[in-house]
Amino acid sequence: DFLQALDEVQPAFGVSEEELQQVVQNGIMRFAPHIDVILRDGALRVEQVRTSTRTPLVTALLHGPPGSGKTALAATMAMSSQFPFVKLVSPENMVGLSEPAKIAHLNKVFNDSYKSPLSCIVVDSVEKLVEWVPIGPRFSNGVLQALSVLLGKRPPKGRRLLVLATTSNRAMLQDMDLQQAFLAEMRVPAISSVRSVEHVLREVDLFNGDERAHQRCVQLLSHVGLRSSRDDGEEGAALDESGAPAKTVGIKKLLSEIEMARLDDDPADKLAAALQFM
Amino acid sequence: DFLQALDEVQPAFGVSEEELQQVVQNGIMRFAPHIDVILRDGALRVEQVRTSTRTPLVTALLHGPPGSGKTALAATMAMSSQFPFVKLVSPENMVGLSEPAKIAHLNKVFNDSYKSPLSCIVVDSVEKLVEWVPIGPRFSNGVLQALSVLLGKRPPKGRRLLVLATTSNRAMLQDMDLQQAFLAEMRVPAISSVRSVEHVLREVDLFNGDERAHQRCVQLLSHVGLRSSRDDGEEGAALDESGAPAKTVGIKKLLSEIEMARLDDDPADKLAAALQFM
Amino acid sequence: DFLQALDEVQPAFGVSEEELQQVVQNGIMRFAPHIDVILRDGALRVEQVRTSTRTPLVTALLHGPPGSGKTALAATMAMSSQFPFVKLVSPENMVGLSEPAKIAHLNKVFNDSYKSPLSCIVVDSVEKLVEWVPIGPRFSNGVLQALSVLLGKRPPKGRRLLVLATTSNRAMLQDMDLQQAFLAEMRVPAISSVRSVEHVLREVDLFNGDERAHQRCVQLLSHVGLRSSRDDGEEGAALDESGAPAKTVGIKKLLSEIEMARLDDDPADKLAAALQFM
Amino acid sequence: DFLQALDEVQPAFGVSEEELQQVVQNGIMRFAPHIDVILRDGALRVEQVRTSTRTPLVTALLHGPPGSGKTALAATMAMSSQFPFVKLVSPENMVGLSEPAKIAHLNKVFNDSYKSPLSCIVVDSVEKLVEWVPIGPRFSNGVLQALSVLLGKRPPKGRRLLVLATTSNRAMLQDMDLQQAFLAEMRVPAISSVRSVEHVLREVDLFNGDERAHQRCVQLLSHVGLRSSRDDGEEGAALDESGAPAKTVGIKKLLSEIEMARLDDDPADKLAAALQFM
Amino acid sequence: DFLQALDEVQPAFGVSEEELQQVVQNGIMRFAPHIDVILRDGALRVEQVRTSTRTPLVTALLHGPPGSGKTALAATMAMSSQFPFVKLVSPENMVGLSEPAKIAHLNKVFNDSYKSPLSCIVVDSVEKLVEWVPIGPRFSNGVLQALSVLLGKRPPKGRRLLVLATTSNRAMLQDMDLQQAFLAEMRVPAISSVRSVEHVLREVDLFNGDERAHQRCVQLLSHVGLRSSRDDGEEGAALDESGAPAKTVGIKKLLSEIEMARLDDDPADKLAAALQFM
Amino acid sequence: DFLQALDEVQPAFGVSEEELQQVVQNGIMRFAPHIDVILRDGALRVEQVRTSTRTPLVTALLHGPPGSGKTALAATMAMSSQFPFVKLVSPENMVGLSEPAKIAHLNKVFNDSYKSPLSCIVVDSVEKLVEWVPIGPRFSNGVLQALSVLLGKRPPKGRRLLVLATTSNRAMLQDMDLQQAFLAEMRVPAISSVRSVEHVLREVDLFNGDERAHQRCVQLLSHVGLRSSRDDGEEGAALDESGAPAKTVGIKKLLSEIEMARLDDDPADKLAAALQFM
Numbered sequence A, B, C, D, E, F: 001d002f003l004q005a006l007d008e009v010q011p012a013f014g015v016s017e018e019e020l021q022q023v024v025q026n027g028i029m030r031f032a033p034h035i036d037v038i039l040r041d042g043a044l045r046v047e048q049v050r051t052s053t054r055t056p057l058v059t060a061l062l063h064g065p066p067g068s069g070k071t072a073l074a075a076t077m078a079m080s081s082q083f084p085f086v087k088l089v090s091p092e093n094m095v096g097l098s099e100p101a102k103i104a105h106l107n108k109v110f111n112d113s114y115k116s117p118l119s120c121i122v123v124d125s126v127e128k129l130v131e132w133v134p135i136g137p138r139f140s141n142g143v144l145q146a147l148s149v150l151l152g153k154r155p156p157k158g159r160r161l162l163v164l165a166t167t168s169n170r171a172m173l174q175d176m177d178l179q180q181a182f183l184a185e186m187r188v189p190a191i192s193s194v195r196s197v198e199h200v201l202r203e204v205d206l207f208n209g210d211e212r213a214h215q216r217c218v219q220l221l222s223h224v225g226l227r228s229s230r231d232d233g234e235e236g237a238a239l240d241e242s243g244a245p246a247k248t249v250g251i252k253k254l255l256s257e258i259e260m261a262r263l264d265d266d267p268a269d270k271l272a273a274a275l276q277f278m
């Protein structure tokens, strides 16, 4: 009845546009060059699936720290593919499902995709899909195996499929021999440079155009441990000027701290403090 | 039928005022400055949810030793939000439920909350909700995963949600990668200073206004290992004057010891003895 | 149908007098001063529940070695409370129940108690209730969690509850974080002094008033490793005169050995031999 | 339906004489003095249950190496009690039962026993009843717990019960805290002296009265590693003359080897060889 | 319905001749003296069961490396007993059965055997019956326990039973305390001498009577690591001339390699190469 | 109903040609001599099954690194056997099946094969069939045991069966004692020489006949760590010229990288870069 319920909401064959747009609620800000690199890479994979007859199945893994924007980026790539079948598989839609029901759902999405000549499936938060917890460790081997098999299963003749999966725990996938199921990988780093934060501040207009307030904030931010020289995603961006590992913050958390700061009398100070004690 | 029973008692949409008031049976005594800090922080989070469009979901974790007042504080914050949907999720209401029923209940509360424009959910005693026991260790991975997913699931467009969770075992949440699911944290320390105990003694009027008895009691208390100089929650309050870790007592246990002492011929002595041998 | 069967035997609301009396089959002998101390402590807890409005729930744990008399003492305290609702929860009544049925039974007893203004529940042999076995270790986490939650659940407004639990394995409760669920503890030691054994011998009249036989027996007992100087329960009673750990025997096993000896031609000798090789 | 089937075969209330006799197929041979000691001990326990009002429940454990005669001895004691209710609980009657059915069966036997004023239950091969296997280790905690509780459960007023349990793995019972559930223990050693074997040889008349053949056999046996000086069960019988651990053989296996030898041309030689290579 | 299906194929009471013959597809070749020793030993056990009244149950374990001929030998012994009830219990007939169904099947076979005055049961591949795997390790404790109990259960009065079990993993049986359930053991070694291979070559007529080809093959075989001096099964046959462990090959694999070689242009060379790289 | 569904799609008795052809989508390219060796070996096994009466069951294991072509090769061998019953057992057709259903499916395929005089079964990706994951480790012991038994089960009289299994984790099969169930093994190595890549490049015509571009590419490839001297599969092919382990790439991944490179402006460079960073 769960699957039935799903069916009622959206046709098996078609694009779950709304669902995908919801996970990109705050849009994609191009706060650093690597964002463009990732999006271009995604476009190339879309092209490969569309054109090559020898590789009807392409699977890619987007990995990076919590809140770095993986889901938003994968959803954006999927939507821009313009494929007739685009679908998001997310643990959020499976809360409370039994293991067999989860597997059945996964299986159904893949089987549905085989009915369309060109399809794209976003498999979000693989580590939650398999119910991973480091204590034990425990996880659903059933879901893991289903995923592993489906990621390697060629679509039937004449059908082509792009799978974009996301995870914040790539190490776990390696330990489980699941990482080798992907043909390609894309790293989505967290923000570690003042320049990126600055870009975001302007885009959300925290200071309502007050340039002095903005500059003061940037000044404060240069002391919280973020890199001030290079761009995010660049070679060596994991270290700050002194060679120590740079502080990082995911775009998701950064946006939340900014909104919290907005309520304060001194947003610049509040934001710097929040990043300081992260 | 369990969920049905729940429905009969209280409408899915609405405030479970009574339930919340019951967990604050002895009120909130402002025995130390940090109590006000915590309450102010809570009010700020309520404000963030009410006003910002970029952060429709805010999740905070109240953590501290057993009996330090976490549940009473979270319930108080929730009630003062005045949100149209306020709900307490507590292991006490789920005794005997199977794992799937617990997950279904959790899921239902969150789904119900999405129907209200502004909602607040108190998730009490996370370590008991997930049935944690350090031997093994064992726990319900199903409940844990459901919680982890629900804490990260954005409400639908136009809906906003504040989640206040409590735990006396923050270390366990870290080990389970669950702590990273919270956007904010609030520490609720136990009482470690004589000054706080004194405040409580006056508020519950243990000596019926007999000031000499009160002073004698305070005198006795200064030898049981509590701090006598600084306030609770202050920087450095974890150590006593000699630099040793200060003795601590949760407000919950303190109130019980006072009631026990009240029955004694010499309440001051009885209370000091109880705190001494804690 | 199990719970139904229980209902038929005894009304949910009321005192299970008979069941409680059965576990005190051989009465309470005041063979050492600490027995009175324990009983007085119990009476005080009864008073606290009866009178204080701030502590409607008091939970106490009686712990001590196997056969030291924990169950008999807890049952005696419960019966003397004269509360309208007094109930024994024992693994003996739950043999063969499934885990959910055990939890349902526990839950029902607590819920029944909330209907009475004053209630007392004896939870016997916690280590067996949770099906603890040191190999593995294994236990029923479901029962453990239910117990843990119920021991912390405040009765509804106007209701008051005293819970007396017993265990011969306090270390296990600590390992499981269950011990911290109790507001108070009472230690029930085994017999380690000749004086206590002597008291019991007279009370059960092993020698039918033959004082010389009695004296000879006491003489023999002074060589089996029991303490001959101090009383049980006194400070330092765990060691004998030479500083070695004193031999101990639970009152339950002592009564059995005496009955065995009674059948012998030379009861004094038989009893001494039995205690010697323990 | 299993329990129903059991009922049809034998009335719940009564003596399962036939079943008991079957396990003593080869009778009890008094091949060494300790056999009499064990039987006398058993008789004393029967007497204690019959006469003392203070110990309505007596539980004893017969333990010893595989095939040493534990089951035959326990069954013999039970049959000679002449109690109106005598029952054998054996894993052999429970092959293929689920864990709950096993527990239900155990529980039923004990409950049936409570209906008789005097009862005796033989619980055979406890290590198999609990499905113990040293790898893992694994076992049925459900059966273990049921047994542990039933062994401590006093029969109702006016009813008395003797429980005789057997095991070839006493160490396991200790590891499981189950051994402490017994009030008494009886050790059943294997045969380690030539004298005992000689006794058995005569009783089964291996040489059809041919005394010379018998003497030659005894001569041969004195070189296979059995003790030639002291009796079995005596102090120090575990070591042979040279102080090395003596060879031992259970009465069960000895009887089988004798029957095997009987088919041989030279029974004396065959038997000695069999014992040699054990 | 599975058991029902079994019933249809063969009557519960009777000999499953065909099934037994199938496992001896290639007959028993007397390629070395120990084969006769094993068969004579089996005949003796058959005799013991037929004649002795004191040992109505005899259980023997045939153990040896994979493919050494255990199943064929046990089946041959069983068929030559001429007992009215002869039955093969094999994992091959239980693929896909649930654990309870497997236990029920085992139990049924033993119970059926009790209806015949003389019975013989072959329990094949015990390690597979109990689903043993060294990783974990894991196995079916239910089947193990059932087997352990059934192997010790005396048939009812007047019934006699011979059980012949096989295993290629005797160490596992020891670790599981199952080996002690057998009254006797027979070792079935693999082939380690050229003489035995030679015997087999003649019997299957690999060279169609071409003696020179045969001699050349024997010549080649003397360099692949097999023993060239002593017979298999003899004292010291585990070592080759130089004292190193001799190469061994099971009769089953040897027969397969011979058939493979038969297809080759140069069978002698092919066979030697196959044995070389084993 | 799953099995029923299977039946509808393809008759139980017959060749699943289409399914087999699909897994050889890109054909078999003879890029190195060992490919021919493997195929010849397969043909020989087919012959053995067809002709010998002594070995009606032959089982072979194709093992090698991920993507080395195992499945395509096994399917090719099976199809060229021209046996009336040829069947592919693959985890891809069993996604979402319960363990009993998987076992039932396996069992059915083998039982179906017994109805044909000559049969060939391809058991693909054994490590996925048994749901192996190195964490824990976990796997389905039920499927493993079924496979182990079926691999050793002789077909009924007059029936012959060839089983070709594939795995990318031979070590796991060894740890599970499953490898010894195979009569033969075939190693399928990955590509490690420039010569093989060159062969593939020509066959897929990456440069549309532009020989200079091809030569430039070969030139570039000689610096990415592949061997430039010997052929794949040759003795010593695991090491490169300097004695270090050579870089390897599976034919499956190589074909995908080539298709990706085809989209690039400079395919030669792109391909070299891809192989460089592997």
Ligand SMILES: Nc1ncnc2c1ncn2[C@@H]1O[C@H](COP(=O)(O)OP(=O)(O)OP(=O)(O)O)[C@@H](O)[C@H]1O
Pocket: A023, A024, A025, A026, A027, A028, A029, A030, A031, A035, A065, A066, A067, A068, A069, A070, A071, A072, A073, A125, A166, A168, A251, A252, A255, B152
């Ligand atoms: N350049 C960007 N890349 C990704 N997300 C961006 C970017 N700019 C803004 N965002 C916004 O930041 C948020 C990123 O959150 P998202 O859920 O995608 O992160 P995540 O890495 O998937 O987090 P988690 O680890 O919790 O799954 C979204 O609200 C998105 O609209």
Ligand SMILES: Nc1ncnc2c1ncn2[C@@H]1O[C@H](COP(=O)(O)OP(=O)(O)OP(=O)(O)O)[C@@H](O)[C@H]1O
Pocket: B023, B024, B025, B026, B027, B028, B029, B030, B031, B035, B065, B066, B067, B068, B069, B070, B071, B072, B073, B125, B166, B168, B251, B252, B255, C152
């Ligand atoms: N300042 C205060 N903060 C919190 N609770 C207070 C305060 N003053 C008085 N109280 C009373 O103290 C008690 C605190 O108990 P509460 O159950 O909230 O503690 P807790 O930390 O949730 O305990 P646990 O760790 O067992 O869950 C309540 O009865 C509350 O009314």
Ligand SMILES: Nc1ncnc2c1ncn2[C@@H]1O[C@H](COP(=O)(O)OP(=O)(O)OP(=O)(O)O)[C@@H](O)[C@H]1O
Pocket: C023, C024, C025, C026, C027, C028, C029, C030, C031, C035, C065, C066, C067, C068, C069, C070, C071, C072, C073, C125, C166, C168, C251, C252, C255, D152
């Ligand atoms: N002073 C005493 N305290 C407790 N029990 C006593 C005392 N005097 C006599 N008894 C008798 O001793 C027996 C004590 O047994 P009880 O079952 O209470 O012990 P226990 O500690 O609960 O044992 P277990 O550890 O097996 O649960 C009862 O029969 C009781 O009547």
Ligand SMILES: Nc1ncnc2c1ncn2[C@@H]1O[C@H](COP(=O)(O)OP(=O)(O)OP(=O)(O)O)[C@@H](O)[C@H]1O
Pocket: D023, D024, D025, D026, D027, D028, D029, D030, D031, D035, D065, D066, D067, D068, D069, D070, D071, D072, D073, D125, D166, D168, D251, D252, D255, E152
């Ligand atoms: N003195 C004796 N004591 C016990 N059994 C004896 C004695 N003399 C002869 N027997 C016979 O020896 C056999 C003992 O076997 P029994 O099954 O009782 O041994 P066990 O120790 O229970 O074996 P297991 O360890 O396998 O359970 C019985 O057949 C019994 O008739």
Ligand SMILES: Nc1ncnc2c1ncn2[C@@H]1O[C@H](COP(=O)(O)OP(=O)(O)OP(=O)(O)O)[C@@H](O)[C@H]1O
Pocket: E023, E024, E025, E026, E027, E028, E029, E030, E031, E035, E065, E066, E067, E068, E069, E070, E071, E072, E073, E125, E166, E168, E251, E252, E255, F152
């Ligand atoms: N002397 C012999 N002993 C046993 N088997 C022989 C002998 N000579 C020929 N054979 C043949 O060798 C084969 C032995 O295979 P069998 O299945 O009995 O071995 P196994 O040890 O049971 O193998 P596994 O370890 O796989 O169970 C049979 O086909 C049998 O006919």
Ligand SMILES: Nc1ncnc2c1ncn2[C@@H]1O[C@H](COP(=O)(O)OP(=O)(O)OP(=O)(O)O)[C@@H](O)[C@H]1O
Pocket: A152, F023, F024, F025, F026, F027, F028, F029, F030, F031, F035, F065, F066, F067, F068, F069, F070, F071, F072, F073, F125, F166, F168, F251, F252, F255
């Ligand atoms: N010589 C060859 N051997 C095998 N496959 C080849 C060969 N030449 C080309 N191919 C193609 O390469 C691909 C090999 O993929 P295949 O799935 O068989 O690899 P695999 O080793 O089974 O992979 P996996 O480890 O993922 O199961 C197929 O598309 C096949 O058509």
Ligand SMILES: [Mg+2]
Pocket: A070, A071, A072, A124, A125, A166
């Ligand atoms: Mg995400």
Ligand SMILES: [Mg+2]
Pocket: B070, B071, B072, B124, B125, B166
């Ligand atoms: Mg709380």
Ligand SMILES: [Mg+2]
Pocket: C070, C071, C072, C124, C125, C166
């Ligand atoms: Mg007790």
Ligand SMILES: [Mg+2]
Pocket: D070, D071, D072, D124, D125, D166
């Ligand atoms: Mg026995």
Ligand SMILES: [Mg+2]
Pocket: E070, E071, E072, E124, E125, E166
């Ligand atoms: Mg075999």
Ligand SMILES: [Mg+2]
Pocket: F070, F071, F072, F124, F125, F166
């Ligand atoms: Mg493959």
